[in-house]
Amino acid sequence: MLGLDQTALLLDGLKPPAGMEIDAAVGTTFTLDLTALLAIPVAATLASGEQDGADSADLLEVVRRHADRTVLFCQAGAISVPPKYRAALTFVEQSVVEARKPPGGIFHPKIWVVRFSRAGVYSHRVLVMSRNLTFDRSWDVVVRLDEEPDAVRTMDNGGVVEFVRALPSFAARDVTEVQSNLVADLSSTLATATLAVPTPFESGSFAPLLSRRDGQPFRGTCDHALAVSPFLSEDAARSFVDTATNRAVVIARPAALDASADGVRGAHRVLRMKDAVLDAERTIDDTFDTTATDDSGSGAMLQLRGLHAKTYVQDHGDFASCWIGSANLTAGAFSTNVEMLVRLTGPVGDVGVDSLLSPSPQKNNLSWFVEEHPLPETSKDSDAEEGLSELEGHAFDVASGQVTLTLTSAGEHWDAELGITPWQLPAGVSVRARLLSLGTDQGVEVVQGSAFWPAIPLSLITPFVVLEARVGGQVRHVLVRAQLVGDPEDRRRSVIANAIASRDDFFRYLAALLGAEQGFGSAGMGEGLFTGGWIGGGSSRVLENLLVTASRNPDRLASLDQTLKQLRDRSDVAEIVPEDFHQLWDAVYAVRKGAIG
Structure with missing residues (x-):
């Protein structure tokens, strides 16, 4: 497990088995890059992958066909603003469902449940991971679980079925009947799917955290414990470390370790990714100019680097249990956030703490990437990258409200009026808005939750709206998907013909x-x-x-x-x-x- 030769791309994990096609897919992510969402059907269908980025008619048809059977839930306010508007985005409008920010937390799970079909025969796949649906160049982890009718050891699907069925309840705005039916139908067939436990594990189940203050799902005591988490909080880290009666190891970002030093001080080892690994990443990025830029006026798009995987291991006797998924080792992850973990249990010699960290030359594991991290005498005040800024919180709250775009015919064009309720911004915070299809010079001030654009051509009508929140010298850009009122009948129909x-x-x-x-x-x-x-x-x-x-x-x-x-x-x-x-x-x-x- 977690060997250097066990690498995979998310898009590969979503490709259908030979002779099958995607019949239904439900996914979740915290942050979303719409271009990454467009890449899924292209990667799953166009084997050559030789697309020049233009929205050709064949590409549009592929996107349309897959988007109609895909629903993706993401945190409202966490959709990044793409560099430009593309006609293909018309077909993913009904795929994206924004989830409201739970009180005191965030919608943070990363999972795909996919059903493939051929001649009426279904096969399911579940991906549980730490990876967002973005082009971040970070170190993540993914568990792929495939349906195998003759599998000797099968997963307990109860937790993932409960999770999928609960997803529409987190939507910031009403889901459509089509979306609701797709989620319900997929969860129904998933309930009887025989997902094979991956070798060398012997049993497995799912641990959904549904913002119910579930608490940590780990064992109360164990022999040895390992936590891999980019973000930490003192109490959560201390609680996990204290489960180990012998040795505990914590791997995290240096800033997180410094900010939660008192919580991890009881660990036998405290580790970080090697500086040489991070330096090599920066060199590659600088050489090939991999940092994405945004021509939309929102500045450079933030991309994660370094450690982003979340994995927890507890040795108990001859076995070890591993929890892998979206949850950081923080108080919020196990109390107020929505998260998803998968639990896998197997022989301690194959999947235990030592198998992941033994430095012997024969071991192909995490020991190659980590080094000791000296802790400060006391915890530092905070981890600058953890949590949401106050302005981000306001932007997420606005995006979690009711957002509508009402269209009125104006001859050959259309007038568009934006409405956002409730509108409860603190003093000093201002918001401008524009349709994603319009230039940055067409942004207008949102006054009491309302904005207006006259005479919009049919080809530029989109429910994707860019909101620019400002306070003092801070700026935050978010993308929201408004509910269209009075959507022209032939708008979607004309997109392919126009190409x-x-x-x-x-x-x-x-x-x-x-x-x-x-x-x-x-x-x-x-x-x-x-x-x-x-x-x-x-x-x-x-x-x-x-x-x-x-x-x-x-x-x-x-x-x-x-x-x-x-x-x-x-x-x-x-x-x-x-x-x-x-x-x-x-x-x-x-x-x-x-x-x-």
Whole structure:
């Protein structure tokens, strides 16, 4: 466990097994980068990964298809402002659900529950981790649990089912019926899924912390204990260290160790990541200029570095129990926050404290990354990076309220009025707002929770609103997803059609829409298949794929029908869609009209 050769990428963990596709996915994160959310369906579907960042029609179709079956819960106010607005964001609008800030805490779990399908057969996967859905370059940990019908040792799913079912209750604003049904359906099938306990562990369960002052889930006593946590608080650290009757080890950031020195002083060893490791990270970042910049006017986007993993190990006799997930070793994590941990128990020789820290050359473990940290004589006043600043707290509270964007037709354009309730900012705090699709020069002052933008083009309507909170010289930018009132019917329908500017664009879109069925649209897909009056069996192949898709996934053809209707209203439709394809489509649609609505 936690060996140097056991590395993984989050996006790889979300890729479907061979021959299957994502049927439903529910995730949680504290902070969210919308670009990272867009990357999930692209990584899961487009094997080549050769996307130039442009929102092409085929990429938009892939995002649309996966977004319709994905719900992601994140802390309200913790969505970072992307460098630019992208049309693809239209399709993840209904995927994002902001969770209100629980009293005295934050919404902090990191988990994905994914259901894959093929011909009506389901398979589930659960990822429990310390990683946010961002592009942070930090050291994190993830546990991947796959469904195996014939598994000898299986997880106790009760905790994760309870957690998923509870998620809609944390939403800052009402979830849609579609979102509610997806969460309920996924939790129902997850309840009977046989998730295999990963080798070499022998048993496992989930420990959800639902802001109920649950307290630490660890054993009251153990032989040896290890805590890996970037953030600490004195009482929480002392409580964990005191469970060990023999040795306790704490690994954390230097600032956290200094701020909680009195809480970890009873530990046998106090460790930090080696300076050489952190120096190497900084050198790589400086060399390749990996720090993201934000052209939206909100300044550089904060990216985490160094230690971010959260892992707790307790040896007890011949066994050791490991807790892995989102919770830091702080009072808030185990009392007021919403968190998720997974517990795994296995032989102490394989997963115990010594197996993770033994410095012998044969051991491929954490000992390569850590070094002793000298503690100060007394705890320092605070850890500058821990917790929320006062301004961040105000921004999170605003984002946790009711946020609406009311649209009113103004000829070919739309007037947009923002409403935020309750509006209870302390004196001296001001807020400006703009739609994410608008330039920074179009930000307006929010007065008593209201702001207004006249004559917005249809293509720039978005529920994503940038809020800029200021007090004194401090500035905090947050992104919120408002509830649209009076959303134009054809707004979402027109996005893909607007991205199709040529016949090649149309072919690529069709390949993305049909490609998952019979390999249609794989490498080599191009205009040659459609030209020459459907010579060479091309029309037969397309017809076959249309009929297979109509039978297995009729909703995809509903999307194609909407796109074709948009294209037929354009003067250049003959240059984009072959006339023969219109005839073929009309025949397929007539046969399958009942199925595709």
